[in-house]
Amino acid sequence: xxxxxxxxxxxxxxxxxxxxxxxxxxxxxxxxxxxxxxxxxxxxxxxxxxxxxxxxxxxxxxxxxxxxxxxxxxxxxxxxxxxxxxxxxxxxxxxxxxxxxxxxxxxxxxxxxxxxxxxxxxxxxxxxxxxxxxxxxxxxxxxxxxxxxxxxxxxxxxxxxxxxxxxxxxxxxxxxxxxxxxxxxxxxxxxxxxxxxxxxxxxxxxxxxxxxxxxxxxxxxxxxxxxxxxxxxxxxxxxxxxxxxxxxxxxxxxxxxxxxxxxxxxxxxxxxxxxxxxxxxxxxxxxxxxxxxxxxxxxxxxxxxxxxxxxxxxxxxxxxxxxxxxxxxxxxxxxxxxxxxxxxxxxxxxxxxxxxxxxxxxxxxxxxxxxxxxxxxxxxxxxxxxxxxxxxxxxxxxxxxxxxxxxxxxxxxxxxxxxxxxxxxxxxxxxxxxxxxxxxxxxxxxxxxxxxxxxxxxxxxxxxxxxxxxxxxxxxxxxxxxxxxxxxxxxxxxxxxxxxxxxxxxxxxxxxxxxxxxxxxxxxxxxxxxxxxxxxxxxxxxxxxxxxxxxxxxxxxxxxxxxxxxxxxxxxxxxxxxxxxxxxxxxxxxxxx
RNA sequence: GCCUUCGUAGCUCAGUUGGAAGAGCGACGCAUUCGUAAUGCGUAGGUCGUCGGUUCGAAUCCGACCGAAGGCUCCA
Numbered sequence: 001x002x003x004x005x006x007x008x009x010x011x012x013x014x015x016x017x018x019x020x021x022x023x024x025x026x027x028x029x030x031x032x033x034x035x036x037x038x039x040x041x042x043x044x045x046x047x048x049x050x051x052x053x054x055x056x057x058x059x060x061x062x063x064x065x066x067x068x069x070x071x072x073x074x075x076x077x078x079x080x081x082x083x084x085x086x087x088x089x090x091x092x093x094x095x096x097x098x099x100x101x102x103x104x105x106x107x108x109x110x111x112x113x114x115x116x117x118x119x120x121x122x123x124x125x126x127x128x129x130x131x132x133x134x135x136x137x138x139x140x141x142x143x144x145x146x147x148x149x150x151x152x153x154x155x156x157x158x159x160x161x162x163x164x165x166x167x168x169x170x171x172x173x174x175x176x177x178x179x180x181x182x183x184x185x186x187x188x189x190x191x192x193x194x195x196x197x198x199x200x201x202x203x204x205x206x207x208x209x210x211x212x213x214x215x216x217x218x219x220x221x222x223x224x225x226x227x228x229x230x231x232x233x234x235x236x237x238x239x240x241x242x243x244x245x246x247x248x249x250x251x252x253x254x255x256x257x258x259x260x261x262x263x264x265x266x267x268x269x270x271x272x273x274x275x276x277x278x279x280x281x282x283x284x285x286x287x288x289x290x291x292x293x294x295x296x297x298x299x300x301x302x303x304x305x306x307x308x309x310x311x312x313x314x315x316x317x318x319x320x321x322x323x324x325x326x327x328x329x330x331x332x333x334x335x336x337x338x339x340x341x342x343x344x345x346x347x348x349x350x351x352x353x354x355x356x357x358x359x360x361x362x363x364x365x366x367x368x369x370x371x372x373x374x375x376x377x378x379x380x381x382x383x384x385x386x387x388x389x390x391x392x393x394x395x396x397x398x399x400x401x402x403x404x405x406x407x408x409x410x411x412x413x414x415x416x417x418x419x420x421x422x423x424x425x426x427x428x429x430x431x432x433x434x435x436x437x438x439x440x441x442x443x444x445x446x447x448x449x450x451x452x453x454x455x456x457x458x459x460x461x462x463x464x465x466x467x468x469x470x471x472x473x474x475x476x477x478x479x480x481x482x483x484x485x486x487x488x489x490x491x492x493x494x495x496x497x498x499x500x501x502x503x504x505x506x507x508x509x510x511x512x513x514x515x516x517x518x519x520x521x522x523x524x525x526x527x528x529x530x531x532x533x534x535x536x537x538x539x540x541x542x543x544x545x546x547x548x549x550x551x552x553x554x555x556x557x558x559x560x561x562x563x564x565x566x567x568x569x570x571x572x573x574x575x576x577x578x579x580x581x582x583x584x585x586x587x588x589x590x591x592x593x
Numbered sequence: 594g595c596c597u598u599c600g601u602a603g604c605u606c607a608g609u610u611g612g613a614a615g616a617g618c619g620a621c622g623c624a625u626u627c628g629u630a631a632u633g634c635g636u637a638g639g640u641c642g643u644c645g646g647u648u649c650g651a652a653u654c655c656g657a658c659c660g661a662a663g664g665c666u667c668c669a
Contacts, residue, residue: 150664151596
C-alpha cells in the first residue's frame with residue numbers, strides 16, 4: 001500500500017504566488033476528473049498552473065464544445081463542494097505502469113522519471129501522475145472560469161499528436177476574477193489591430209496577401225516619424241546609411257549559411273534560367289558584400305552600416321498576427337564591422353541606442369534576454385569554442401556595465417554568435433522580440449570580409465548585427481497598444497484639429513491651420529456641417545492631441561481656444577503662444593502634453 | 594502548417610424550422626450656424642468570403658478553397 005507523503009499546508013502562510021500555483025494546479029486535477037467522467041476514453045496529458053489560471057491537455061474522441069465547458073464547470077463545482085482531500089503517494093514504476101497502461105501520455109512522462117521519484121495524487125475517485133503542489137482539499141479551490149478550448153501539440157512538438165487544451169482562469173476571489181475579465185476586455189480595446197482600423201493607420205487585403213500590412217496615410221506618417229527618429233540617432237552616433245535592394249541571388253545565402261538554417265522562413269525562389277533569386281529575408285550578407293566592395297584598413301573600423309530595409313519572411317500562416325507578426329517588414333538594421341577588442345564598446349553603443357529609443361517612447365515594460373550557446377552539444381551552433389567564449393564574456397561585461405537587468409538563456413543563441421534581445425509584451429500578455437544586438441564571428445569569414453591590420457596582414461572582422469526598434473511594423477503595433485492610440489505630439493499623425501464653430505469662422509480656421517503648417521505641424525480643419533460638440537467628440541476619438549476651437553471671439557483676438565486630448569481646457573491663447581508651446585513639446589519628444 | 598471558432602453594408606452586429614436581405618454608427622445630400630464628447634430629415638450602399646453540391650427554392654444544409662481570431666511557451 002502506497003505511503004501518504006504530503007502533509008497539511010496552511011495556505012495563509014504561503015506566498016501568494018505559491019498559494020495561487022497550488023490552487024490553479026489543483027483545479028487542473030479537478031478538471032481532469034470531470035473530463036474523465038464526461039469521456040471515459042479521454043487520454044490525459046499535463047495540467048500545470050499558468051500566469052492567470054491553469055490548463056489541462058486531453059486527447060478526446062471528439063472535439064469539445066461550449067456546452068461541454070458548461071458541463072465540466074458544473075461537474076468541477078460539485079467536486080469542490082465535496083471538499084475532497086488531495087492525497088500524495090509515492091509509488092513504484094511497476095504500479096504506475098499498471099495504473100496508466102492505457103494512458104500513453106502518462107507512460108511517456110513516466111519514461112522520463114527516476115525510480116523512487118514517482119508520485120501520484122488522488123482526490124475522490126480520481127488519481128493522476130503528479131509531482132505535487134496542491135491545496136489540502138478541493139474546497140480550497142476558489143473562483144475559476146473555463147475560458148477557452150485550444151489545440152496544443154503534445155510536449156509542444158508538431159511531430160507529436162495534437163491534443164485539446166482547456167484553459168481556465170483562476171483567482172483567489174470572485175472580485176479578482178471579474179477584474180481579470182474586465183482587464184481582458186480593456187485590453188481588447190487597446191488591441192493595435194482594432195485601434196489601427198479606428199484611427200485609419202493600416203489595413204490588410206485578402207487580395208494583396210496574408211501578412212502584408214498596407215499603411216494608410218496616417219500610418220505611413222507614424223512609420224516615417226519612427227524611422228526618421230532612428231535615422232537621426234544613427235547619424236549622430238557615426239552610422240552610415242546604405243541601401244541594398246529587395247532581391248538577392250540564392251547563392252549568397254548558401255555562402256552565408258542562412259539558407260541552411262532559415263530555408264523554411266524564406267519565400268520560394270524566383271527562377272531565371274539556372275539562377276535563383278530570393279526576396280531578401282535579412283541584410284547581413286548584402287552589407288558584407290558592400291564591405292567587400294572596397295579595401296579596408298584597421299583605421300576604418302569600426303565601420304557602421306545602417307539600412308531601413310524591407311524584408312520578406314515566410315512566416316507560417318497560423319503565426320501571422322496584425323503588425324506584430326508579418327511577412328513584409330522593415331528592419332532598422334545595422335551592421336558594425338569591428339576588431340575583436342572593439343566588441344565590447346560597440347555592443348555598449350548599440351545598447352545605448354536601444355535604451356535611448358525605449359526611453360523616448362516611455363517604454364519600460366520589457367525584459368532583456370542574453371542568449372547563449374548550449375555548450376557541449378555543438379548542434380546548431382557553429383563550432384568555435386574560443387570565439388564563443390570571448391564574445392559571451394564581452395557581452396556579459398557590457399550588459400553588466402549598462403546596469404540593465406537581464407536573464408541568460410542557454411541554447412537560444414543564433415547559429416553565428418550570442419545575442420541580447422529586448423522582449424516586450426502586448427496587451428494580451430504575449431511576448432514579442434523588439435530590439436536585438438547580436439555578435440557574429442562566423443559570417444564575415446564565410447563571405448570573405450577582410451581588413452588590413454596594423455601588422456600589414458589580412459584579418460577577418462567581427463560583425464555586430466543590431467536593430468534599434470527591430471521591425472518598424474512590430475514596434476508600431478506594440479507602440480499603438482502602449483499608447484492606446486494616443487501618440488505623443490511628435491508622433492501623432494494629426495497633431496491638432498482646428499474646429500470652426502460656424503461656417504463664417506472657416507476662413508479664420510484655415511488661416512490658423514496654414515500658420516501651423518508653416519511651423520511644420522500636421523493640422524486638419526474640421527469644416528463639416530456639424531455642431532462643435534460633434535467635432536470635439538470626433539477629434540477626441542481620433543486621439544488628436546490638441547483641439548483648437550475658432551469662433552467669433554478667437555477670430556477677433558487672433559487666438560485659439562485650446563482643448564487638450566486629456567480633456568483639459570487651456571482657454572483662449574494667442575496663436576503664437578500656442579505654437580511656442582507645441583514647438584517645445586515636439587522638440588523634446590514629450591510623452592504628455 | 595496543425596487544432597478550435599468565426600466570415601451578412603466601410604465598422605459593430607441582428608436575421609426563427611430552408612420560403613421577398615435588416616438596424617445602429619459611418620459616408621453622401623438638404624436643412625441647421627451652434628462655445629468643449631453624438632442637431633434633424635433624407636439618400637446611397639450587400640454576388641450574405643469564393644467555388645461547387647443537395648433542394649421546387651440556400652445567408653441558412655453539405656464539401657472544398659480563401660481569409661481572420663485564439664492556441665500549439667509557462668514540463669506530471
